[in-house]
Amino acid sequence: METGKRNYYLEIADNAHILSHRLAENCSRGPFLEEDLACTNVALDLIGLAESVYNEIAKQLEGNISGDDVAYRRDEIDYRNCLLTEQPNDDFAHLMTRQFFMDTYHYYIFTELSVSSDTFLSALANKSLKEVTYHLKRSSEWMIRFGNGTKESSERAQAAINRLWRYTDELFTSDESYSDLIGTGVYPDQDKLKKSWMQKVDEVFFLAQLRKPENKGFQLHGGKSGRHSEHMGYILSEMQFLPNKYPDATW
Protein backbone atom coordinates (compact mmCIF):
# COMPACT_ATOMS: atom_id res chain seq x y z
CA MET A 1 0.00 0.00 0.00
CA GLU A 2 1.49 3.35 -1.05
CA THR A 3 2.23 5.82 1.75
CA GLY A 4 -0.01 8.58 0.38
CA LYS A 5 -2.99 6.30 0.00
CA ARG A 6 -2.46 4.73 3.42
CA ASN A 7 -2.21 8.15 5.05
CA TYR A 8 -5.36 9.32 3.31
CA TYR A 9 -7.29 6.22 4.40
CA LEU A 10 -5.98 6.78 7.94
CA GLU A 11 -7.11 10.39 7.88
CA ILE A 12 -10.68 9.35 7.04
CA ALA A 13 -10.69 6.58 9.64
CA ASP A 14 -8.99 8.59 12.41
CA ASN A 15 -11.35 11.56 11.94
CA ALA A 16 -14.32 9.26 12.47
CA HIS A 17 -12.64 7.27 15.27
CA ILE A 18 -11.50 10.21 17.40
CA LEU A 19 -14.76 12.12 16.94
CA SER A 20 -16.64 8.97 17.89
CA HIS A 21 -14.52 8.69 21.04
CA ARG A 22 -15.38 12.26 22.03
CA LEU A 23 -19.09 11.55 21.53
CA ALA A 24 -18.80 8.30 23.45
CA GLU A 25 -17.27 10.20 26.38
CA ASN A 26 -20.55 12.07 26.56
CA CYS A 27 -22.60 8.87 26.80
CA SER A 28 -24.91 9.08 29.87
CA ARG A 29 -24.03 12.77 30.20
CA GLY A 30 -26.37 14.17 27.54
CA PRO A 31 -28.79 16.94 28.47
CA PHE A 32 -31.69 14.44 28.46
CA LEU A 33 -32.28 10.82 27.61
CA GLU A 34 -33.38 11.18 23.98
CA GLU A 35 -30.45 13.41 23.11
CA ASP A 36 -28.05 11.14 24.95
CA LEU A 37 -29.18 8.19 22.82
CA ALA A 38 -29.04 10.21 19.62
CA CYS A 39 -25.44 11.35 20.23
CA THR A 40 -24.39 7.83 21.11
CA ASN A 41 -26.03 6.57 17.89
CA VAL A 42 -23.91 9.00 15.92
CA ALA A 43 -20.82 7.76 17.78
CA LEU A 44 -21.73 4.20 16.77
CA ASP A 45 -22.19 5.16 13.12
CA LEU A 46 -18.76 6.80 13.16
CA ILE A 47 -16.94 3.91 14.81
CA GLY A 48 -18.53 1.60 12.22
CA LEU A 49 -17.22 3.81 9.47
CA ALA A 50 -13.74 3.88 11.01
CA GLU A 51 -13.72 0.12 11.51
CA SER A 52 -14.37 -0.65 7.86
CA VAL A 53 -11.50 1.61 6.81
CA TYR A 54 -9.09 0.15 9.39
CA ASN A 55 -9.96 -3.36 8.21
CA GLU A 56 -9.34 -2.36 4.61
CA ILE A 57 -5.96 -0.84 5.51
CA ALA A 58 -5.00 -4.04 7.35
CA LYS A 59 -6.04 -6.05 4.31
CA GLN A 60 -3.99 -3.94 1.92
CA LEU A 61 -0.89 -3.76 4.14
CA GLU A 62 1.57 -6.59 4.00
CA GLY A 63 2.03 -8.74 7.07
CA ASN A 64 -0.35 -10.38 9.46
CA ILE A 65 -2.07 -7.40 11.07
CA SER A 66 -5.69 -6.76 11.93
CA GLY A 67 -7.93 -3.71 11.73
CA ASP A 68 -7.69 -3.47 15.53
CA ASP A 69 -3.90 -3.27 15.27
CA VAL A 70 -4.22 -0.37 12.87
CA ALA A 71 -6.82 1.33 15.04
CA TYR A 72 -5.11 0.97 18.43
CA ARG A 73 -1.43 0.20 18.05
CA ARG A 74 0.00 3.42 16.75
CA ASP A 75 1.83 6.26 18.37
CA GLU A 76 0.34 9.72 18.58
CA ILE A 77 2.35 11.02 15.64
CA ASP A 78 0.90 8.30 13.41
CA TYR A 79 -2.70 9.37 13.98
CA ARG A 80 -3.84 11.64 11.16
CA ASN A 81 -7.13 13.08 12.40
CA CYS A 82 -7.82 16.80 12.20
CA LEU A 83 -7.33 18.88 15.35
CA LEU A 84 -11.04 19.70 15.38
CA THR A 85 -12.07 16.11 16.15
CA GLU A 86 -9.87 15.85 19.24
CA GLN A 87 -11.07 19.06 20.91
CA PRO A 88 -12.52 18.15 24.33
CA ASN A 89 -16.21 18.26 25.17
CA ASP A 90 -17.41 21.34 26.94
CA ASP A 91 -21.06 22.40 27.12
CA PHE A 92 -23.66 20.91 24.80
CA ALA A 93 -23.49 23.82 22.33
CA HIS A 94 -19.75 23.25 22.02
CA LEU A 95 -20.18 19.53 21.42
CA MET A 96 -22.87 20.15 18.80
CA THR A 97 -20.93 22.91 17.03
CA ARG A 98 -17.93 20.60 16.65
CA GLN A 99 -20.36 17.99 15.37
CA PHE A 100 -21.99 20.39 12.92
CA PHE A 101 -18.63 21.36 11.42
CA MET A 102 -17.62 17.70 11.07
CA ASP A 103 -21.02 16.52 9.78
CA THR A 104 -20.95 19.17 7.08
CA TYR A 105 -17.42 18.10 6.19
CA HIS A 106 -18.37 14.41 6.11
CA TYR A 107 -21.43 15.11 4.01
CA TYR A 108 -19.46 16.88 1.28
CA ILE A 109 -16.37 14.71 1.35
CA PHE A 110 -18.44 11.54 0.97
CA THR A 111 -20.48 13.17 -1.77
CA GLU A 112 -17.19 13.78 -3.61
CA LEU A 113 -15.71 10.38 -2.75
CA SER A 114 -18.83 8.57 -3.96
CA VAL A 115 -17.47 9.08 -7.49
CA SER A 116 -13.83 8.41 -6.53
CA SER A 117 -11.77 6.22 -8.86
CA ASP A 118 -10.79 4.23 -5.76
CA THR A 119 -13.44 1.49 -5.58
CA PHE A 120 -13.15 0.99 -1.81
CA LEU A 121 -13.54 4.71 -1.10
CA SER A 122 -16.49 5.10 -3.48
CA ALA A 123 -18.26 2.10 -1.91
CA LEU A 124 -17.55 3.44 1.60
CA ALA A 125 -18.80 6.90 0.61
CA ASN A 126 -22.02 5.59 -0.90
CA LYS A 127 -22.72 3.55 2.20
CA SER A 128 -21.88 6.35 4.65
CA LEU A 129 -23.75 9.09 2.85
CA LYS A 130 -27.15 8.09 4.26
CA GLU A 131 -25.81 8.16 7.81
CA VAL A 132 -23.98 11.46 7.53
CA THR A 133 -26.96 13.08 5.78
CA TYR A 134 -28.99 12.33 8.89
CA HIS A 135 -26.18 13.50 11.21
CA LEU A 136 -26.00 16.80 9.35
CA LYS A 137 -29.76 17.30 9.47
CA ARG A 138 -29.71 16.83 13.23
CA SER A 139 -26.72 19.02 14.03
CA SER A 140 -27.75 21.86 11.68
CA GLU A 141 -31.22 21.90 13.25
CA TRP A 142 -29.56 22.14 16.66
CA MET A 143 -27.46 25.13 15.50
CA ILE A 144 -30.62 26.89 14.28
CA ARG A 145 -32.37 26.06 17.54
CA PHE A 146 -29.46 27.38 19.63
CA GLY A 147 -29.27 30.59 17.64
CA ASN A 148 -32.98 31.33 17.79
CA GLY A 149 -33.56 29.90 21.25
CA THR A 150 -32.74 31.86 24.38
CA LYS A 151 -30.10 34.52 24.86
CA GLU A 152 -28.01 31.96 26.73
CA SER A 153 -28.24 29.26 24.05
CA SER A 154 -27.30 31.72 21.33
CA GLU A 155 -24.35 33.06 23.35
CA ARG A 156 -23.09 29.57 24.09
CA ALA A 157 -23.30 28.56 20.43
CA GLN A 158 -21.51 31.73 19.38
CA ALA A 159 -18.78 31.13 21.98
CA ALA A 160 -18.30 27.60 20.66
CA ILE A 161 -18.04 28.87 17.09
CA ASN A 162 -15.47 31.47 18.16
CA ARG A 163 -13.39 28.80 19.90
CA LEU A 164 -13.62 26.08 17.24
CA TRP A 165 -13.38 28.12 14.05
CA ARG A 166 -9.58 28.09 14.20
CA TYR A 167 -9.60 24.33 13.53
CA THR A 168 -11.87 24.40 10.46
CA ASP A 169 -9.38 25.35 7.76
CA GLU A 170 -7.33 22.24 8.45
CA LEU A 171 -10.16 20.10 7.10
CA PHE A 172 -9.31 21.32 3.60
CA THR A 173 -5.53 21.03 3.70
CA SER A 174 -3.50 18.17 2.24
CA ASP A 175 -0.63 16.32 3.83
CA GLU A 176 2.52 16.34 1.70
CA SER A 177 2.25 12.59 1.19
CA TYR A 178 -1.04 13.01 -0.72
CA SER A 179 0.67 14.66 -3.70
CA ASP A 180 0.60 11.42 -5.70
CA LEU A 181 -3.15 11.12 -5.27
CA ILE A 182 -3.98 14.57 -6.56
CA GLY A 183 -5.31 14.49 -10.11
CA THR A 184 -5.89 10.73 -10.05
CA GLY A 185 -9.60 10.90 -9.35
CA VAL A 186 -9.08 9.32 -5.92
CA TYR A 187 -8.68 12.52 -4.01
CA PRO A 188 -11.42 15.18 -4.04
CA ASP A 189 -10.70 18.76 -4.98
CA GLN A 190 -10.10 20.51 -1.67
CA ASP A 191 -11.07 23.98 -2.90
CA LYS A 192 -14.40 22.72 -4.16
CA LEU A 193 -14.94 20.91 -0.86
CA LYS A 194 -14.16 24.04 1.12
CA LYS A 195 -16.54 26.10 -1.01
CA SER A 196 -19.43 23.67 -0.47
CA TRP A 197 -18.66 23.45 3.25
CA MET A 198 -18.55 27.24 3.63
CA GLN A 199 -21.80 27.66 1.72
CA LYS A 200 -23.63 25.24 4.01
CA VAL A 201 -22.15 26.82 7.15
CA ASP A 202 -23.12 30.30 5.88
CA GLU A 203 -26.65 29.10 5.19
CA VAL A 204 -27.11 27.57 8.64
CA PHE A 205 -25.48 30.52 10.41
CA PHE A 206 -27.83 32.85 8.52
CA LEU A 207 -30.89 30.88 9.64
CA ALA A 208 -29.49 30.64 13.17
CA GLN A 209 -28.48 34.31 13.32
CA LEU A 210 -24.96 33.22 14.29
CA ARG A 211 -21.77 34.53 12.72
CA LYS A 212 -18.19 33.60 11.98
CA PRO A 213 -15.63 35.01 14.42
CA GLU A 214 -13.96 38.30 13.58
CA ASN A 215 -10.43 36.88 13.58
CA LYS A 216 -11.37 34.07 11.20
CA GLY A 217 -7.96 34.18 9.55
CA PHE A 218 -6.34 32.70 12.67
CA GLN A 219 -6.09 28.98 11.89
CA LEU A 220 -4.23 26.02 13.37
CA HIS A 221 -3.01 23.04 11.38
CA GLY A 222 -0.99 19.90 12.00
CA GLY A 223 -3.30 17.00 12.90
CA LYS A 224 -3.28 15.52 9.40
CA SER A 225 0.50 15.27 9.60
CA GLY A 226 0.55 13.87 13.14
CA ARG A 227 1.22 17.10 15.05
CA HIS A 228 -1.62 17.05 17.54
CA SER A 229 -2.93 19.29 20.30
CA GLU A 230 -2.22 18.52 23.95
CA HIS A 231 -5.56 16.67 24.22
CA MET A 232 -4.60 13.84 21.91
CA GLY A 233 -2.28 12.08 24.36
CA TYR A 234 -5.06 11.83 26.94
CA ILE A 235 -7.47 10.38 24.39
CA LEU A 236 -4.96 7.74 23.34
CA SER A 237 -3.96 6.76 26.86
CA GLU A 238 -7.61 6.08 27.64
CA MET A 239 -8.40 4.50 24.30
CA GLN A 240 -5.31 2.31 24.16
CA PHE A 241 -5.37 1.21 27.78
CA LEU A 242 -7.11 -2.08 27.07
CA PRO A 243 -5.04 -3.20 24.06
CA ASN A 244 -1.88 -2.22 25.98
CA LYS A 245 -2.77 -4.10 29.11
CA TYR A 246 -4.29 -7.17 27.43
CA PRO A 247 -2.62 -7.19 24.01
CA ASP A 248 -4.52 -10.07 22.44
CA ALA A 249 -7.72 -9.97 24.44
CA THR A 250 -10.79 -11.33 22.66
CA TRP A 251 -14.41 -11.42 23.75
Added chain:
Amino acid sequence: MSTTVNSSNERAQDGADQGPLWEVFIQSKPGLAFKHAGSVHAYDKEMAIENARDVYTRRNEGTNLWLVPSNEIVAVSASENASFFEPASDKIYRHPTFYNLPEGVKQM
Protein backbone atom coordinates in the same frame (compact mmCIF):
# COMPACT_ATOMS: atom_id res chain seq x y z
CA MET B 1 -10.64 12.66 31.39
CA SER B 2 -13.34 14.50 29.57
CA THR B 3 -15.25 17.43 30.87
CA THR B 4 -18.97 16.95 31.04
CA VAL B 5 -22.11 18.84 30.28
CA ASN B 6 -22.68 19.71 33.90
CA SER B 7 -25.07 22.58 33.70
CA SER B 8 -27.51 20.72 31.47
CA ASN B 9 -27.15 17.59 33.60
CA GLU B 10 -28.35 19.45 36.63
CA ARG B 11 -31.35 20.69 34.76
CA ALA B 12 -32.18 17.27 33.40
CA GLN B 13 -32.20 15.78 36.86
CA ASP B 14 -35.10 17.83 38.11
CA GLY B 15 -37.10 16.76 35.07
CA ALA B 16 -37.58 20.27 33.72
CA ASP B 17 -36.30 21.60 30.42
CA GLN B 18 -36.60 18.40 28.46
CA GLY B 19 -39.36 19.83 26.31
CA PRO B 20 -42.95 18.62 26.10
CA LEU B 21 -43.91 14.99 25.69
CA TRP B 22 -44.83 13.46 22.31
CA GLU B 23 -46.51 10.11 21.62
CA VAL B 24 -44.77 7.89 19.08
CA PHE B 25 -46.65 5.71 16.58
CA ILE B 26 -44.69 3.34 14.36
CA GLN B 27 -45.76 1.81 11.09
CA SER B 28 -43.85 -1.42 10.75
CA LYS B 29 -44.62 -1.95 7.03
CA PRO B 30 -46.17 0.25 4.36
CA GLY B 31 -49.95 -0.15 4.43
CA LEU B 32 -50.19 -1.41 8.01
CA ALA B 33 -51.75 0.56 10.86
CA PHE B 34 -49.57 2.77 13.02
CA LYS B 35 -49.06 1.35 16.50
CA HIS B 36 -48.36 3.25 19.66
CA ALA B 37 -44.81 2.54 20.81
CA GLY B 38 -44.16 4.99 23.64
CA SER B 39 -43.23 8.61 24.08
CA VAL B 40 -40.30 11.00 23.74
CA HIS B 41 -39.41 14.48 24.90
CA ALA B 42 -38.68 17.15 22.29
CA TYR B 43 -38.91 20.90 21.83
CA ASP B 44 -40.30 20.92 18.29
CA LYS B 45 -41.65 18.70 15.50
CA GLU B 46 -38.33 18.01 13.79
CA MET B 47 -36.68 17.11 17.04
CA ALA B 48 -39.61 14.87 18.01
CA ILE B 49 -39.32 12.87 14.78
CA GLU B 50 -35.54 12.58 15.16
CA ASN B 51 -35.68 11.57 18.80
CA ALA B 52 -38.33 8.96 18.02
CA ARG B 53 -36.16 7.64 15.21
CA ASP B 54 -33.18 7.35 17.54
CA VAL B 55 -35.08 5.84 20.46
CA TYR B 56 -37.57 3.53 18.71
CA THR B 57 -36.50 2.61 15.17
CA ARG B 58 -32.81 1.79 15.38
CA ARG B 59 -33.41 -1.90 14.71
CA ASN B 60 -35.58 -1.73 11.62
CA GLU B 61 -38.81 -1.47 13.58
CA GLY B 62 -40.48 0.86 11.17
CA THR B 63 -40.97 2.40 7.78
CA ASN B 64 -42.78 5.48 9.01
CA LEU B 65 -43.45 7.44 12.19
CA TRP B 66 -46.25 9.61 13.53
CA LEU B 67 -45.59 12.00 16.37
CA VAL B 68 -48.47 13.54 18.30
CA PRO B 69 -48.13 16.07 21.12
CA SER B 70 -49.29 14.17 24.20
CA ASN B 71 -51.44 17.03 25.44
CA GLU B 72 -53.36 17.06 22.14
CA ILE B 73 -54.64 13.54 22.71
CA VAL B 74 -58.23 13.38 23.97
CA ALA B 75 -58.81 10.45 26.31
CA VAL B 76 -61.50 9.14 28.67
CA SER B 77 -60.69 10.03 32.24
CA ALA B 78 -60.37 7.19 34.70
CA SER B 79 -63.35 8.41 36.77
CA GLU B 80 -65.63 8.18 33.74
CA ASN B 81 -64.39 4.77 32.79
CA ALA B 82 -67.32 2.87 34.30
CA SER B 83 -70.06 4.98 32.74
CA PHE B 84 -68.36 4.82 29.36
CA PHE B 85 -67.64 1.16 29.00
CA GLU B 86 -69.37 -1.07 31.52
CA PRO B 87 -72.93 -0.79 30.11
CA ALA B 88 -71.69 -2.70 27.08
CA SER B 89 -70.59 -5.73 29.04
CA ASP B 90 -74.07 -7.21 29.72
CA LYS B 91 -75.48 -6.64 26.23
CA ILE B 92 -74.24 -9.73 24.54
CA TYR B 93 -76.93 -9.38 21.85
CA ARG B 94 -74.82 -6.58 20.38
CA HIS B 95 -72.40 -9.19 19.25
CA PRO B 96 -73.45 -10.87 16.00
CA THR B 97 -73.25 -14.34 17.48
CA PHE B 98 -76.97 -15.25 17.31
CA TYR B 99 -77.20 -15.62 13.57
CA ASN B 100 -76.97 -18.89 11.75
CA LEU B 101 -74.67 -18.44 8.86
CA PRO B 102 -75.85 -19.98 5.61
CA GLU B 103 -73.61 -22.71 4.36
CA GLY B 104 -71.31 -21.57 1.63
CA VAL B 105 -70.53 -18.23 3.23
CA LYS B 106 -66.85 -17.98 3.68
CA GLN B 107 -64.58 -15.43 5.20
CA MET B 108 -66.85 -14.32 8.04
